[in-house]
Amino acid sequence: MSQWKQIQQLEIRLLEQVDYLYDDNFPMDIRQGLASWIESQDWDTAVNDESMAGVLFTNLLTQLERVRSQEQNFLQRHNMKIIQQQLQLKYATNPAVMARVISTCLREERRILSSACMQEQGPLEKSLQNSVAFERQKNMDNRVGIIRGSVQLMDQAVKYIEDMQDDFDFRYKTLQSRESTDRNSDVMKQEVTRLQEMLNRLDFKRKEILSKMDVVIKEIDDLMTSQLNPELQDWKRRQQIAAIGGPLLTGLEQLQSWFTLTAQSLFQIKRQLDKLGELVVKVTYESDPIPLQKPQMEERVKYLIYHLIKSSFVVEKQPCMPTHPQKPLIIKTGVQFTTKVRLLVKLPEVDYQLKVKTTFDKDLPPGRVSRQFFILTNNTKVMDIEDYSNGCLSVEFRHLQLKEKKYINGTKGNEGLLSVTEELHSLSFEACFTVQGLTIDLETCSLPLVVISNVSQLPGGWASVMWYNLLTDEPRNLAFFGNPPRASWSQLSEVLSWQFSTFAGRGLNKEQLTMLGEKLFGQHASCSDYQVSWSKFSKENIPGKPFSFWMWLDSILELIKKHLLPVWNENYIMGFVSKEMERALLKDKEPGTFLLRFSESHLGGITFTWVEHGDNGEVKFNSVEPYTKNRLSALPFADIIRDYKVISDGVVPENPLKFLYPDIPKDEAFGRLYNSQPSKVHPYIPSTLIPISEMRSNASTTPRSCQSPEPPMTPGEFDMLNEHLCFDIDTMSSPYSE
Template sequence: MPVNRMTQWKQIQQLDIKFLEQIDYFYDDTFPMEARQVLANWIEGQDWEAAADHESMANVLFNNLLMQLDRHCSQEPNFLLRHNLKRITHQLQMKYKSNHVQVAVIISSCLREERRIISLASIQEQGPLEKSMQNSEAFERQKNLDNRVAVIRSSVQMMDQAVKYLEDMQDDFDFRYKTLQSREAVRVSTDSVERNSQCTKQEVALLQEILNRLDFKRKEILSKMTDVIKEINDMMSTQLNLELMDWKRRQQIACIGGPVLTGMDQLQNWFTVTAQSLFQIKRQLDKLGELIHKVTYESDPIPLQRPQMEEQVKFLIYHLIKSSFVVEKQPCMPTHPQKPLIIKTQVQFTTKVRLLVKLPEVDYQLKVKTTFDKDPPPGKVNRQFFILTQNTKVMDVEESSNGCLSVEFRHLQLKEKKFNGTKGNEGPLTVTEELHSLSFEAQFCLQGMTIDLSICSLPLVVISNVSQLPAGWASVMWYNLLTDEPENMCFFSNPPRATWSQLSEVLSWQFSSFAGRGLNKEQLSMLGEKLLGQQPVHNDCQVSWSKFCKENIPGKPFSFWIWQDSILDLIKKHLLPVWIDGNIMGFVSKETERALLRERESGTFLLRFSESHLGGITFTWVEQADNGEAKFISVEPYTKNRLSALPFADIIRDYKVIADGIVPENPLKFLYPDIPKDEAFGKHYNSQQSKGKIHIFPYFPMSLIPISTLPNVTPLPCSSPEPPMSPGMFHVLSQQLSPFEMAAISSP
């Protein structure tokens, strides 16, 4: 009997605390977890990935999301939760009122990351890259930076009060000094002069005391400013810049299927608070400059120290603003959202840049210009392209990102330049090994400062035919796995090798991000053996770029990666629910397959991907003979063409074998190791066969049944030329069925 499928969110709630912390981390920056909780079933029932590519569908889903929240809110008995849901509904309305597609992108990313973490929990082993990005040290480092930025902010605000106190003290001195001057100008009697002289001495003494305190306060403020400037400089160079580099590295990893990129809001907060502190110090220095026009004296520390400090502050502002200009969303075709950095000529692609510094004084008319291959690598450039569409846009405040400046180019297209007498790609690199870049430029102006901003995308692969997509994606994976240099356009002139531990982690990411379930240790071990041969341990073995993507597997007409990509395509289009449930062992050698099935009950079967067919899946079952000998039977692999006609779960349910003229029966009983077939696949059965129903129409009902015939069939002894079945059944089987093909047969 079919079983109820446990919701993905229910599976999440049953994970260990270390995995729940990862869930908490990426929901903190993206989508309200309360909404995910109360709308778990509804959210998982929508096609958010499709909506991310279609604005009209995204609009419908966003409005439905708000309606679902309103409905749940009205029925919620808990006052606090009802209050939170009202607040969340309002926040979503305000934050995404003009960009419903962004909601679809966020939710689809969250669901994909949930599936990845569920898959990871089932495997119970993280790869080295994922461990490095999700360890406790990284969290502690970020908490430390949070505290450090907060302390700097507090120190700068306290200096504001100190400068105000200094200004009040100087005003008092200035008032007393001018009063004394006016008093000296008044001419009185000799006795009065003597009495005034005594008062004057007291006033002069008091003024000197105030001036001494004024001098001490100026030196104290300048000393504190110097310390804060040094602290900001040290924080920027030792922590903030490193966090930015770490974020960019995590963006690379997310581009090739790794953990979903988070932390941009946190990064923006660090940059913004630091920038606000620097501009505040700059204003304080300007204020000190005004004060010396009113009162100055010999050895005044302000004119001696202020110019150098002002230069230091401007230097820090300059580098902070320049580094805050980032590519938030790498170039990506909406038709292939999970394969960024591959651009097909004359096909629309999108990209987005952001300024991490949020300042209310900034002139919002910040114009961004994008250029393709602005600085091509030295030497011969095989292909040249230009942007076909509008390449300049103005940055604007984005409410969904807490008011930062950003701009999204949604309709960019490339066209190749044609040159007379040349033939496209004539260099040593293939089309999918040529790397290109998209650059962005803008000019930031504020408080008399002009800063030229520039940033480049990660290297791009440009294709002209969709058939080049798998090889292009291999290039994107290899580059972003093995280097964090943002502009190494000559990477494939001498591509480095990858260790199997690195490569296997990325391969598992492909299955978790594209198909919802990563690869376990046993599956990766088989793949390592397939690529590298039998080794005691594969982890440290080196894999060359050519062996991964360019050379054919021995005895096969395709490379290792093309084989893998065809399997991913098969899973995504035809096997996704069965794969996510873990019912497909997938990667297992024939020797291991037989060892696993040998002692099992007759009818026990397992599913594995074909090693001889691109994008094929087969199943093997065992039959135990009376003499104790195990017989293994495998079917010809099912490819996407055959699976387009009938769902795979229905094939498992309805599969029949014709042997020796016996009426077909299903030999598949138990999914390895001992799970009843219907228990494993029942929830995925689509069509239901008629059972005991009377149909009042003039035709026999028809059903598509997958059938195999055993080769070398020996007919049973029979005096009659007719086989032991009805003439109609025999006619259908003999005329319409061939081995390993599905056919329509009449029900009795």
């Protein structure tokens, strides 16, 4: 079943999450109409390959035109034509952006499908869903709308006062222009009385508008303090979680709308106060409320504008190397990385270009880190208005690059206790501009970064990024790993499952997470609230092994991503079962029943174990030497399952693998994944790579080391192989017990 068909069968709660993925950047109409074609393309690779992205973009437009030409509904054909035109305008000059958008949508679909397979959501995802509750957003929309309505009404009130004052001013000046002999007449007395009444009315209206302004200003102040700032902090927290594989980050456009509407209200109030100041110049009197209240109100409005705009300066995209788009916040020296900042407030006209400067490790205390870096490339760019951002300013730095500072005599000076991947750094962004008489200094910073100098440090760096963003919402706690807190297994297991859904297309189910918990804590540990230390997760070696838990798990992720993806996504790999559990599962099964699990003794290895029954009722288990990335590069894993043979004491080789656990016939399970056979019309005699195991009579009692060389074949064995099959000697392996 295609991914899109699975999506359509989800419950409404999850379909609402899917709905967030699609907008003008990638309309759902395209996803629906080209579902099969879209899922068959390699969008992940195209993200970093401009030429491939260009080909896919052209092909997508061709596919869309084909579907449009076959559409019978006139309105639908019209809509698809509009979509085609929008895509051409948006992505023609940068098709890699389109590839990134589609890649992200497909990945998030897989994550949502993965969460649907779990019996319940993890604590992090639950808290995130609660934090973006629809009712809360609706309340915020209503409140911002009420404020905007009140400010608009005040505009009308100020205009009414201006008209009333003009009338008063005209009558007053007319009265003054009359002859002095007429001033004691009854008509004059009536006019003076009317002017006094008008002045009283004007005074009342001035006090009324100032009172209303005071109420609205207090309402905006409370809105910013109690709702807008918490919503921004919530978005930043969700950005942290999205960075480590959690739910897709949404809500920036909504935040932008709230910030902009609030700023527009404040700027409008400022103009209204300016207008009242102009009215005072023309007409004032004793106990005039405007000179008494206006200065204080202006200061409050300026203060709110200043802090609203300062807080709206955010990092929209955290620093990330294009070569590793799913592992942000890790920067390798000498490799370009990208980042993007945005101002969430749509400003009135700014009379000069707004330049943003980036600084690495700004104001970092001396001796805080053992390595220091500087930005090698241009670190200043001008903010531009993006069409899709409704006029808000943003700037993307696409070619930043770090270089380590040289030290005198080759010494780095302070050598801390932290490893390279535990040292945290930050990237700061600064700008300054003046708007409507206000000078505003903008500054924000990225989440803490890990800087590596070798790609081998990437797994350790990613462990640090995950741990930090899982356990703290502080934006710049660079001393975090001086005393890192523990994580509960319920938190950590959810994040680990996200890694599999992000990098391998399918997350971990409850049973697999339980197996991982036992791997980390021992079989008898209660995993639910078990506290995991940073050292146990990433630094200490697994007992009896030369690698840590995270290095073992990360190597499995790499193996799945590069060599096992089709088999993994079919849910055929049990994965994390121990040897003891494996035997308990297989002992009562039909001979030839096998299961697939990841090696516990090798980094990045997968093995299969099958069960046999002797004539005397004895149950025998055979485990093949783990297949690692080097061996899987030569032959797809599904073909290995299909063609696997065992040689035993001169007996004709046979495939012992019959049923995938629990009882699925092998070809029924893997048939769709087999490579097609060579064409029969090919002029050459076809050859087939066949994985071979040599089963000696003492193999069951004397396991051979996976590093030891295989003994030479006997002449009889060689003749038999030469007669029955062609194979590549590099694919031979041995049964053994891990």
